[in-house]
Amino acid sequence: KSEQEQILLWMNNFNFLKDNNLSLIQKEKDLFEKDLKDLREIFKKNAFEIGIWWFSKEKEDLEKRINESLK
Known part of the structure; x- marks a missing residue:
């Protein structure tokens, strides 16, 4: 492959x-909110x-979500 193709592949990746x-950041932000x-x-x-x-x-669920967020 040419260098240009390789650079294009890296950019796409x-x-x-x-x-x-x-x-992922948006999903974590939504859960935090x-x-x-x-x-x-x-x-x-x-x-x-x-x-x-x-x-x-409800308390157990909230506690689990918070613990998962803090991992």
């Missing part, structure tokens, strides 16, 4: 990797509601 990386919105809803609860929430599946 780079663009593919860049696009995939940006998609969802987690923040869920936390905001928790802050609106009173102590009794937080006590009930503490033992809920």
Whole structure:
């Protein structure tokens, strides 16, 4: 292959990797925003509601998502 073809191939590969990386970053950003919105809803609860929430599946799911995000 000529150097020009090789450079073109590298550029195409780079663009593919860049696009995939940006998609992953956008997905992580969307998940982070969802987690923040869920936390905001928790802050609106009173102590009794937080006590009930503490033992809920909703709390377990949020905790799992946050732990995954922090890995």
